[in-house]
Amino acid sequence: MNFLAALSPLLTGSKSVTITLTREQTGALAALIVSTLGTFDPDTTDPAVSTLQAALAKPLRIVLPAQDPDAAFAAALTEYAGARTGVLSDLQAHLDALAQAQQAAKDAAAKAQANARAKAKKPKAETAAAAASLPLDEDDAEAEEEGASTAELPPAATATPPSAAGVPAAASTLNLFG
Numbered sequence: 001m002n003f004l005a006a007l008s009p010l011l012t013g014s015k016s017v018t019i020t021l022t023r024e025q026t027g028a029l030a031a032l033i034v035s036t037l038g039t040f041d042p043d044t045t046d047p048a049v050s051t052l053q054a055a056l057a058k059p060l061r062i063v064l065p066a067q068d069p070d071a072a073f074a075a076a077l078t079e080y081a082g083a084r085t086g087v088l089s090d091l092q093a094h095l096d097a098l099a100q101a102q103q104a105a106k107d108a109a110a111k112a113q114a115n116a117r118a119k120a121k122k123p124k125a126e127t128a129a130a131a132a133s134l135p136l137d138e139d140d141a142e143a144e145e146e147g148a149s150t151a152e153l154p155p156a157a158t159a160t161p162p163s164a165a166g167v168p169a170a171a172s173t174l175n176l177f178g
Contacts, residue, residue, distance in 0.1 A: 006074045009081035013056065013088045014038055029064040031073065033080075039095075046098065052091040056084065 010017045010033065020032040037057055044050050062076045 003070075003073075006077040010035060010077065010084070012081075012085065013091075024063065027066040029066070029069050031062045031064060033060040033062070033077075035059075035084075046094075048094050049091065049098075052087055052094065055087050056091065 007017065007019075014035045015038045016036045018034045018036075020034075022030045022032075024030050035057065037053060040053055040057065041049065044053070060076075060080055062073065064072045064076075
């Protein structure tokens with residue numbers, strides 16, 4: 001496998017790949033491979049996306065033996081590219097699932113908003129006619145005959161004052177507090 005063919009899989013999902021070669025004291029070559037992600041979101045709050053992006057952005061350091069470094073480099077890149085492909089597909093699957101969930105939420109919100117608009121646009125005559133068509137119970141029928149409102153007064157409004165009920169003014173609650 002030639003050098004560029006070994007590097008091509010690393011560009012999948014990446015904007016760029018940087019390779020730094022250095023010579024170790026032992027005479028071996030060390031290659032540091034840094035990939036810059038193409039779709040990196042540093043502000044993500046999703047822990048799965050954050051973890052997968054971190055795995056893809058992690059630099060790879062390969063120490064190549066002094067004898068036949070080309071074969072060792074190609075083998076290491078093939079293994080690394082295979083692992084990267086799995087992580088990239090996991091990231092893409094997760095991003096697709098998030099996009100589908102967001103679209104479903106938008107669709108549900110739009111549907112709820114459309115239903116609310118449809119309810120608000122119903123003519124008031126229809127709702128008044130619907131209320132008039134409801135059967136009256138006995139209390140409503142009596143009140144309608146008398147011309148009185150069907151609403152009852154709260155008990156506090158119908159209570160008689162203590163002095164009118166025969167309770168001495170000194171025992172009134174208001175007189176107790178001043």
